[in-house]
Amino acid sequence: MHINPYGTYAVQLGVDLVNRPPQTADELGTRCAAAGLVVDWDSTDNDLVATREFLADWVGVVDASTDSERADRLNVLLAAATAYPRLTNHADDGWHMHYRDPGISLAGVIRALVGVGTALHLTGRGMSRLGRCAAQNCENVFADVSRTGRQRYCGTACSNRDAVRRHRARAV
Structure with a gap:
């Protein structure tokens, strides 16, 4: 049973593709499949280009300075990407919702997903649950899935590195 096929893994796919941009169409398809997306077509160079363009726009949602600006930017992306919700059992793995038209390209699927x-x-976790890593010299984005909603770093390595930097600054 699928409760929400567009849950955390979908936003995490966006984060992963932004932080480590795929270099080839094959890599894009492989990484989407590894993230749980059913990829039943070949990814193309056009998919790679269109996905990069979408992600450049999506980063604008991450970098928005207010909740209203974030919503406005995301609404523009949603308007360009979604269709009416529909039930599907396309992979014979159970009925679930899709928010995209059938037969679209991989880039279109990524945009919608x-x-x-x-x-x-x-809307489920809070409008502030996207951000950029607070560590110096790190530009990575993250989707905050923490229990407290106070994530500031893209991962443990940056968090630890920044803690060491702050400790050394106090010791001087």
């Missing part, structure tokens, strides 16, 4: 996943993430 990450867009709707981001909307569900923000």
Whole structure:
């Protein structure tokens, strides 16, 4: 049973593709499949280009300075990506919802999946649950899935590195 196929994994796919941009169409398809997306077509160079363009726009949602600006930017992406919700059992793994038209390209699927996943993430967990790593010299984005909603770093390595930097600054 699928409770929400557009949940955390969808926004995390966007984060992963932004932080480590795929270099080839094959890599894009492989990484989408590894993230749990049913990829039943070949990814193309056009998919790679369109996905990069979408992610550049999606980062604008991450970098928005207010909740209203974040919602406005995401609404633009959703309007370009989604269709009416529909039931599907396309992979014979159970009925679930899709927010995209059938037969679209991988880039179109990514646009719809990450867009709707981001909307569900923000409305379900809080509008501030996307951000950039607070560590010096790190530009990575993150989707805050922590229990407290206070994530500031993209991962443990940056958190630890920043803690050491702060400790050394106090010791001087």
